[in-house]
Amino acid sequence: MIDSLVNYLGYEFVRNALLAGTLSAILGAIVGYFVVVRNVGFAAHALSHIGFAGAAAAALLGLSPLHGMLIFTLAAALFMGVAGDLLHRRDMAIGMVLSFSLGLGTLFLSFYRQSFAGQARSILFGSIFGVSSGEVEEIALLSALSLALLAFFSRRLLFASIQPRLAEAKGLSLTTLSAAFMMVLAVSVTLASQIVGILLVFTLVIAPAGIALRLCRSVWAGIVTAVALGVLVVWIGILLDCLTDCPATFWITAIFFLLYLAVEGFCRLTSR
């Protein structure tokens, strides 16, 4: 088994998958920590579906789906951030935008004559082994930019997430912070969807952070645990894909689901 794994690591597409997966997992775990603390999980989920329309539109125009998604999710994130808590915490509004975006994506795909199903499948469920070296570079650049931006305002963001009224009283603009965070989230969601697909972005952006927050009492322990979990599970998922007939996306979601069950069970038993 070890031999065949080493053998697989010799392939460029496997190495690219591991690199892209690692980068997306790191970004997703860190951004996800703030998503869970801010309780905007549904908005994160909706952003990825808005990205579906973008990816489909890009496919129709012959552009890279990554770029299409980025444009759509960034625009939507800016709008959601500026519209503020009123909008992005309202389930009804988010649900409506989410379903309309999927509808729009379906429309664009129906105009797309060649291999409708293949294109849709890779957008929806990811194509981790289809990441090229150029795309890895792009993902690395986007992750670095997002993390740098997040690092710049993360102290304020954490304050505003934990005690928004007090942050406002200290002169922080909740709208600006929210908009900036939603932009970082848009990039994170777009990158994660390259790996696990739009439908399963939740697994990379929320699952590691959600599990870490359930276990860790300090912020830094939580972020480090989330990153470690995210990277580890993505690696295991990709390697299991190489060794079995089951896709990486399945393995990643399945491992997170089991981890979630275990942690939830542990927390209930110890009544936390």
Place this chain on the structure above:
Amino acid sequence: MSQALTISNLRVTLGGNEILTGIDATIAEGEFIGIFGPNGAGKTTLVRAILGNLRPTTGSISIFGEPPAQAARRIGYMPQGNSGLELTALSARAMVEAVCRGEKWGIPWTTPNDRREVERVLQLAGAATYADRPYSVLSGGERQRVMLAQALLGRPRLLVLDEPLASLDPKNQSLLIECIAEIKRQTRATVLFVAHDMNPLLHVMDRVLYMAGGGAVLGPLDEVVNSESLTQLYRFPIEVVRAGPRVFVVATEGNVTESECAHHDHD
């Protein structure tokens, strides 16, 4: 004694409704002011204006000689309600650390100085013993102490406490009031304490700011909370009933104005 807070002719209009209709108040440094009044009297609006989160339509607010926006660093604020961090293991200490110098740029790194400051406010608020437990498992009274600790960061000269007694049982109300009175003695901060019921605060406050119908009167308890003064403020017959040391504000014509029906003995 110098002024901590000067409010002159403060009017606030929100969405066409005049919420505050000309409030004047001068509060000296080190005073403990209880702010009372029925729901919708404009207490929260007044607090928001003092914090600089709401621009007055006319009039002005001066805090230690500065407008609210500049005075933000001198104000400690305890908002109403709770953080929604259920089902996380994040400790109370982590939640106070997150607020410590939280208005700075950069990553939320906690320096040794921050750590000492956080420990100081946790001690002051009486929350140090359970600060390392997850916030989500703490009781209502313990959570209020954690919020109080957050408000005490940076040694504020003015403490604005918005309904800290809400959802606490009488015993915890009393404990929290004693804690705040002790903090006031130690730090000599000025305290604005918004509450629904004035009875638990009778022995600690210096003066009363009573609000109704967008107006307010400020003064010693006996001068403000009497039938004549409140009837004038409410523009409606109001009777103040004293039962031993306790004070009840009731409408002469039947209904109780404050939710004194939900009143509880405090022991």
